Amino acid sequence: MGYGDAVDGGPLTRAHAAQLDRADRLGRFRDRFEHGDGDRIYVDGNSLGRLSHDARAALQATVAEWGTRLVTGWHDWVDLAGRAGDALGAAALGARPGQALACDSTTVNLYKLAGAAVAARAGAIVVPADDFPTDRYVLEGLAAAHGRELRMLAGDPIAPLDVEAVAAAAQGAALVVLSHVNYRSGALTDMAAITPAVQTAGAFVLWDLCHSAGAVDVPLDASGADLAVGCTYKYLNAGPGSPAFLYVAERHLPELRSPIQGWFSQADQFAMGPRYEPVAGVGRFLAGTPPVIGLAAVMAAAEMLAEAGIAAVRDKAAALTGLAVELHDERLAGLGFSLGTPRAAVDRGSHVSLRHPDAWRICRALIEHANVIPDFRRPDSIRFGLPPLYTRFTDVWDALDRLAALVEAGVHERMPAEAARVT
Amino acid sequence: MGYGDAVDGGPLTRAHAAQLDRADRLGRFRDRFEHGDGDRIYVDGNSLGRLSHDARAALQATVAEWGTRLVTGWHDWVDLAGRAGDALGAAALGARPGQALACDSTTVNLYKLAGAAVAARAGAIVVPADDFPTDRYVLEGLAAAHGRELRMLAGDPIAPLDVEAVAAAAQGAALVVLSHVNYRSGALTDMAAITPAVQTAGAFVLWDLCHSAGAVDVPLDASGADLAVGCTYKYLNAGPGSPAFLYVAERHLPELRSPIQGWFSQADQFAMGPRYEPVAGVGRFLAGTPPVIGLAAVMAAAEMLAEAGIAAVRDKAAALTGLAVELHDERLAGLGFSLGTPRAAVDRGSHVSLRHPDAWRICRALIEHANVIPDFRRPDSIRFGLPPLYTRFTDVWDALDRLAALVEAGVHERMPAEAARVT
Numbered sequence: 001m002g003y004g005d006a007v008d009g010g011p012l013t014r015a016h017a018a019q020l021d022r023a024d025r026l027g028r029f030r031d032r033f034e035h036g037d038g039d040r041i042y043v044d045g046n047s048l049g050r051l052s053h054d055a056r057a058a059l060q061a062t063v064a065e066w067g068t069r070l071v072t073g074w075h076d077w078v079d080l081a082g083r084a085g086d087a088l089g090a091a092a093l094g095a096r097p098g099q100a101l102a103c104d105s106t107t108v109n110l111y112k113l114a115g116a117a118v119a120a121r122a123g124a125i126v127v128p129a130d131d132f133p134t135d136r137y138v139l140e141g142l143a144a145a146h147g148r149e150l151r152m153l154a155g156d157p158i159a160p161l162d163v164e165a166v167a168a169a170a171q172g173a174a175l176v177v178l179s180h181v182n183y184r185s186g187a188l189t190d191m192a193a194i195t196p197a198v199q200t201a202g203a204f205v206l207w208d209l210c211h212s213a214g215a216v217d218v219p220l221d222a223s224g225a226d227l228a229v230g231c232t233y234k235y236l237n238a239g240p241g242s243p244a245f246l247y248v249a250e251r252h253l254p255e256l257r258s259p260i261q262g263w264f265s266q267a268d269q270f271a272m273g274p275r276y277e278p279v280a281g282v283g284r285f286l287a288g289t290p291p292v293i294g295l296a297a298v299m300a301a302a303e304m305l306a307e308a309g310i311a312a313v314r315d316k317a318a319a320l321t322g323l324a325v326e327l328h329d330e331r332l333a334g335l336g337f338s339l340g341t342p343r344a345a346v347d348r349g350s351h352v353s354l355r356h357p358d359a360w361r362i363c364r365a366l367i368e369h370a371n372v373i374p375d376f377r378r379p380d381s382i383r384f385g386l387p388p389l390y391t392r393f394t395d396v397w398d399a400l401d402r403l404a405a406l407v408e409a410g411v412h413e414r415m416p417a418e419a420a421r422v423t
Numbered sequence: 424m425g426y427g428d429a430v431d432g433g434p435l436t437r438a439h440a441a442q443l444d445r446a447d448r449l450g451r452f453r454d455r456f457e458h459g460d461g462d463r464i465y466v467d468g469n470s471l472g473r474l475s476h477d478a479r480a481a482l483q484a485t486v487a488e489w490g491t492r493l494v495t496g497w498h499d500w501v502d503l504a505g506r507a508g509d510a511l512g513a514a515a516l517g518a519r520p521g522q523a524l525a526c527d528s529t530t531v532n533l534y535k536l537a538g539a540a541v542a543a544r545a546g547a548i549v550v551p552a553d554d555f556p557t558d559r560y561v562l563e564g565l566a567a568a569h570g571r572e573l574r575m576l577a578g579d580p581i582a583p584l585d586v587e588a589v590a591a592a593a594q595g596a597a598l599v600v601l602s603h604v605n606y607r608s609g610a611l612t613d614m615a616a617i618t619p620a621v622q623t624a625g626a627f628v629l630w631d632l633c634h635s636a637g638a639v640d641v642p643l644d645a646s647g648a649d650l651a652v653g654c655t656y657k658y659l660n661a662g663p664g665s666p667a668f669l670y671v672a673e674r675h676l677p678e679l680r681s682p683i684q685g686w687f688s689q690a691d692q693f694a695m696g697p698r699y700e701p702v703a704g705v706g707r708f709l710a711g712t713p714p715v716i717g718l719a720a721v722m723a724a725a726e727m728l729a730e731a732g733i734a735a736v737r738d739k740a741a742a743l744t745g746l747a748v749e750l751h752d753e754r755l756a757g758l759g760f761s762l763g764t765p766r767a768a769v770d771r772g773s774h775v776s777l778r779h780p781d782a783w784r785i786c787r788a789l790i791e792h793a794n795v796i797p798d799f800r801r802p803d804s805i806r807f808g809l810p811p812l813y814t815r816f817t818d819v820w821d822a823l824d825r826l827a828a829l830v831e832a833g834v835h836e837r838m839p840a841e842a843a844r845v846t
Contacts, residue, residue: 068459241500242714292664
């Protein structure tokens with residue numbers, strides 16, 4: 001039974017949500033995560049995912065391994081970035097082995113891959129104007145350093161990227177960087193359609209998977225994608241600032257070189273020879289010593305996701321966000337809200353964006369007076385991230401119910417106006 | 424009482440070493456680390472330092488904090504890279520607050536700082552030909568990307584860098600990158616003398632502190648250094664692949680910009696504005712999301728070092744390596760060994776290099792038949808790293824004694840010849 005069946009028709013009662021939880025074939029994964037937060041409803045896993053027992057155990061085991069094995073641990077750790085990359089590739093990215101690494105931050109990985117692509121091909125760099133800031137800033141820097149045009153692609157604030165518009169912007173470009181799921185709207189772009197359109201226009205396509213890896217299926221190999229990067233601290237639940245990942249399609253490995261020529265990418269690394277010569281494989285995109293302890297949590301995350309299966313995760317993401325959309329229509333639309341996320345499940349990732357002119361104060365009131373933890377994105381969006389592995393349908397129902405009740409009672413009107421903040 | 428007094432005169436008996444241990448004012452720190460390895464003598468802390476109880480507790484506490492605070496933890500974590508940098512600056516680097524960050528890997532930090540320096544100033548890049556590989560490879564890439572000459576500075580394989588030779592090579596250069604302590608020989612270069620000589624020649628000086636931070640005092644501010652990078656997994660004991668650090672002298676912050684324009688360096692980060700504009704402070708050299716869990720161990724390491732005091736650590740480093748030098752002369756010189764480390768304590772860091780034509784097989788025999796863990800560096804060096812916080816004088820005595828006995832008995836002659844290896 002798909003998740004969608006049980007929400008068809010009828011009023012959206014909490015009993016319906018509870019029925020969905022009972023039927024949830026991923027429901028057993030919730031207890032694999034640490035909660036212990038009583039009445040709190042956490043819907044910010046799109047910013048920082050929960051701690052799993054598996055991740056905690058993997059981190060502890062690796063710390064213990066450091067203590068006992070010391071430097072001899074490197075016999076196993078030396079290829080951990082590649083093994084974790086392969087595990088992510090299989091579980092989350094639709095990538096065959098030998099094309100992914102877990103290492104560095106998303107920002108540094110984007111810099112390495114985009115820098116390699118721009119060095120290999122002439123032309124502009126294209127990025128949507130509303131893409132995540134670090135992507136735009138990194139590309140702005142690379143465009144200036146390489147003397148390239150930076151084309152900012154305007155788009156609809158809610159809808160997925162339009163294939164024809166992206167293909168038009170890609171004409172004569174070296175590189176097009178796109179988010180698979182938009183960080184604000186949750187809109188899911190059709191990777192299988194856009195990838196060949198960009199390539200036909202002559203550019204590399206580099207996918208930012210931060211908001212899709214672990215939330216929806218990512219068809220990197222199947223779509224013929226060139227490059228990708230993403231983080232593991234959102235839907236992959238590997239912890240705050242955990243190692244990110246990168247993907248380079250095997251066919252591009254011979255032609256692409258990292259601008260950061262570090263010793264972990266060197267052929268015959270411990271010969272410590274006079275000249276840099278990168279390894280043939282994806283390891284050429286490593287830089288410094290890999291973060292061994294952090295990689296343990298990435299490996300645990302990939303293993304849990306493989307156990308759950310990304311197809312089931314994707315189905316549940318559609319159902320959870322679908323329930324949120326329906327509750328928005330029923331409970332919030334009359335309170336000044338509008339939906340900041342596509343209505344078609346096929347066009348969404350695993351978070352929904354609820355727009356309201358007073359979103360900042362509503363978000364604060366939710367946290368301080370309703371014990372619901374979402375996040376806010378300027379200018380007017382409240383994001384509800386609904387990671388399928390540990391979010392219940394009743395969590396969605398309760399969170400939206402508390403939100404509606406709070407706005408109906410005007411609780412947010414007593415909150416201070418927006419000031420500088422850090423999350 | 425200084426450490427040196429007790430080793431003056433007399434035969435080098437184990438009783439002497441035991442006496443030095445009893446008088447060691449840092450002796451109490453040994454029990455702050457996890458050992459549990461029986462008869463094993465670990466002298467490879469120059470590659471990977473031991474696990475301390477403090478680091479384990481800090482890692483566990485931060486994992487627990489992730490589990491309970493989730494995204495709200497970022498209120499404290501958002502400036503953790505700077506706080507850990509300041510703590511390292513005070514404890515290990517001789518740096519006032521606001522000039523150091525703990526983040527990324529040494530390789531990535533070197534790329535950021537060297538890239539910023541080369542973008543800001545015309546001229547060649549200078550690096551010793553025998554410097555650590557990742558430094559040379561990163562600079563080779565930057566030189567090619569910026570169209571600069573890469574000057575490889577030849578040097579003595581044992582002695583510290585010569586001030587006049589470095590100053591001569593620095594003429595007309597943009598940047599000179601030097602290791603404070605050489606990774607192979609342990610030779611300690613005079614930062615206070617070389618820094619102004621390079622600057623007078625017109626270049627920035629960037630110090631690689633991987634083999635000196637936490638082992639000897641590092642006078643960054645006092646010497647007027649421009650830039651520095653280093654790791655925290657050697658003498659700082661923050662774990663395999665732990666976050667590295669960087670230092671930028673405050674006076675240079677306005678003129679230098681990271682080539683990797685990440686969102687964590689952006690002014691008003693969460694405004695997510697259209698254009699990149701870095702913060703005024705050293706935070707402009709952050710890139711992506713900081714590795715929160717790893718930074719907890721860095722903070723713990725800085726706190727322990729502050730408690731011990733870098734002056735005492737440096738004194739003990741001199742005494743430990745001094746004992747090793749004397750034992751070399753007494754026990755090893757007649758067995759085909761030569762000293763690959765400066766004889767004057769003022770010219771050494773905290774490891775010694777013992778050279779032998781059959782070093783590879785001797786190193787393997789030490790590990791497999793004598794339970795001593797050093798490391799090997801091509802072509803002919805066995806490195807004994809002697810981190811002052813947990814190494815006993817009797818460890819030095821026992822390790823050298825086992826080494827001498829093993830070579831006298833010809834145990835190494837039964838070992839296979841060198842093959843490919845990973846550490």
